[in-house]
Amino acid sequence: MTQILLYVFIYLFAAVAGVLVSKRFGLGSVLGYLMAGIAIGPVLGLVGKEVESIQQVAEFGVVMMLFLVGLELAPHKLWALRHKLLGLGGLQVGLTVALIALVAVLLGQSWQIGVAAGCILALSSTAIVLQTLGEKGQLSSQGGQSSFMVLLFQDVAAIPMLALLPLLGAAGAAAQAEGVDHSINLLAGQPVWLQALVTALVLGLIVFGVRRIVPPAFRHIGRTGLREMFTLFTLMLVVGIAELMAVIGLSPALGSFIAGVALAESAYRHELESHLEPFKGLFLGLFFITVGAGINFKLLGAELGLILGLTLGLLLLKMLVLYGLGRVFRLSRPANKLFVFSLAQAGEFGFVLLSISKQSHLLPQLIADRLLLVIALSMVATPLMFLLHDWLAARSARQQQAAERPQDEIGEDKPIILLGHGRFGVQINSMLAACGFHATVIDYHAETVDGLTRFGLKTYYGDANRPELLASAGLHEAKLLIVAIDDRSRAVEIIRFVRRHYPKLPIIARAYDLHHGHELHRAGADHVIRETFDAAMRSARLALETLGIDPDKAHALADLYTQRSEYRMQALADVHEPDLPKYANEKLTEKMRQIEAETVALMQQLLHGESRPAAAADGVADKD
Template identity: 40%
Template structure:
């Protein structure tokens, strides 16, 4: 048994290592590579791993981890802002797509109820496929990326009552069987949903504080896995989506101090299991049916892609999106999804659909998923550039390698001050900034600034990062800053990193990443103003400066001590309180510092 398992693992790894890089090299992307690898090793080709259904069931865990990570990145405040897109746009798209596909299924001879189930099932899209495609192109935070995610989230929510209603629909009608079974299922689902949210708010942070307090990375990683799998299992037992449970758990932890640690621990599992899911989809595709009836299957696949594309185009335009975004969504979401496997199989088991029809539709969905990466690639390269938006720059600038000694990422208030000082010394530097309006504004004053994402390796190479001596990360956004640091450390290890930290938390993240040279942006100005306030209160200028000079090294030491207990809120609070007491004792012991001054003291007049 153990040998068989190891052999299967070896086969999966070998297929992924050999085939996926090949597809990436020719520009077809990772997803299509995983699907092709699954077809090669599956029952339809070499049959190296015969039990494709068991692999597919296990690989659903990959979707669970993907949705958990997405939840971590989606703070509740941001989710609240997206509610209009989720429910209005989502319901509009599902209604139009379901009606169009159901009408087509009815026209092909299916009974009304069966046609409705087929139409809804085929109308759902593939969450992991779409999010992977968007992630590969760094488009998750674009407008079409956010709208695509909103549609996918609503589809997952909408699939829940349909899945619960299939057994009732199969029995005849709601009137003959009563609505009690459906209401019971919905009550259980609502109870599990509410229980997860309430319990998560009360228990998750204390649980992770306890795990962090053990100072064991293994315990912390185990806690992450416990939460993800536990939330997914709770939803599954309640008849809901496992992925939905993991997503909710991620959202509940999005504002916590443990978010970055959790994301780092979960990433290896997410990547491996998501790749396994796509390979399992490729394995389950019954390619033999394609050989038996090629024209029918290819025709149905093309009809599915066309019908969904047109319905998405109509829904997007009715919602108010522009043609560019509407066509992007129409191509991106034109495929069937993994939920179709679940719903169609359930409908087959309930005798709503013939087994032969279920197998046929599953193959059509698999083929539609396989064609989406290629169609989206053609769209990005050939169709989307035709929509020229005059209000926005169509693409990043291409920096010119002038052999700069310094590259500055971010040219806001912080970066501009450094730039003026370097310019006065005639030291060459190159600036990359992601804000197009800021770039245009700064250029008016004669500064050489390029519009570009400093985390993009190709732009850094074009800017001369392989020859520069110093990279200054002056980006205000914490996540963007850490992304740039990670890319530079991996691709340009000889480039010395200097970074701006927005606050103490950002400073800790940079220090944990190995950045030795950093400045907290508010610290120098705060200390300078504190010195002037002390002088106004009657402290001599020399004594005020000595007070600040004493505070600065003490605060740096406290910052490093707090880094040792990062993520453990209880110990963080204890360390802060200890540092405050130490500073008081340090001031009292210093003969050159007068601690007798109180807020009621009056400065000398005249």
């Protein structure tokens, strides 16, 4: 018992520490789990032989993940994507297997070993790719959907591969007779027509069963008032479907996905998601840790050049295949980049196929160990490839935008210059125009400029960071500059430049949060507006009225708090340190406590009698 608890603690501690460090550097959770596994396995030697057994359990996280993905994909959406599922997925698997087999034969291996290596390396990591795309919010994009279609086809393709590899081995028949897989397959050795019939019946049973059984079951469970029963039932459902698929020799992940799709339009979809999500994250994290812990660093050190060369070769070969398919299927350029960088690695099914190949005596031990390292290293490299994709995509977007459209020439001098016409700037411009004040509007998003121009609102395209553009907009004669652009750092740079060269020009700036507000104040903005602040004040005022406060009093309290908030932002800007976390800055924390105490006292005075405390006016005046 003590040893079990020790192992549990080691894995949990490694997971927490690894992910916290990884997220701190913006690398994502997947790389954190992988690094945690490397640390407790090959580096520190805290875990060992139990890793393979734990990995078999942890793979259940992939089953849960595909069930949750299925819940997000209604049947009509899946049907609309059928061409990508069969075309993209089928061609990716077929071409990759063929090319890897060809390379293996050219390197002197038998065609059987080549086909086995192709099957093992052609499949990508469903766990890493879907987890990362989900974290980045790109799963519903064109590139994300294309990647998902390929992953789904790969999960289906893994089934015939599991049957093919033992047949390729010298001892394939014997291995099957001895039951190398050790899992129960009720259809093993049965005629093909019977296997097909039973498979169709089981899939139909899953779809019919979850649609007919789950809703009334949830209604009955709801009457018990026991929330843990929802969790137990959800886990029972997914585990049961996975086992049902396994006993007929099919992929548990595929069965859970089909069940998820069948429930995608159910009223209990969100209930199922909320109960499975924590378990999915736990099992997936454990799976990634076991991948990292299973890396053979002794072999890697002895054959570093060869292993790295094979890994790089695999990534490049799969990227070339994916890029070509993206062009053939007319994916947009950004979508094709995401598609290529997402699926270049080998995946978790590769470990399963590799194990079958070894048991069937198809692969020599040395080749199997090398392939294991290639799979693991390609999976470790995937989060870094996503970071490279993000950098290249941002760089390409900037270059393409600059190349496709030159900056507009501005031939008007209006008293107001508005930089940025997004969800914040559009409201400002609309109200000013309604009051008869017209602004020169500049935006860096070509689609926004074109859309507003078609709507009848004259907007200029250009980068407000360029001094000549601001000069042509009449900045030297303007009465007001409003900075409402989305890019935080660019907003600070623009205000710093304008304040240095136009010290008397009033500047109003939009801030995302208090930290950004401090930076804008220090750069020279006269007034900083936090984009959610006014909505929060309106909500607070309505809350006070609902609690019985007189509407006029509630309005006065909200006005006082707004004034004190503006004063606080300017006062804290003087002690704000951009490189320090907010609560690590002792001067800022002390100043914040002092201002907060003063604000509470003033609010209480106003609430309990005084029409407007004199100290409030003094505090607000101090900011000028």
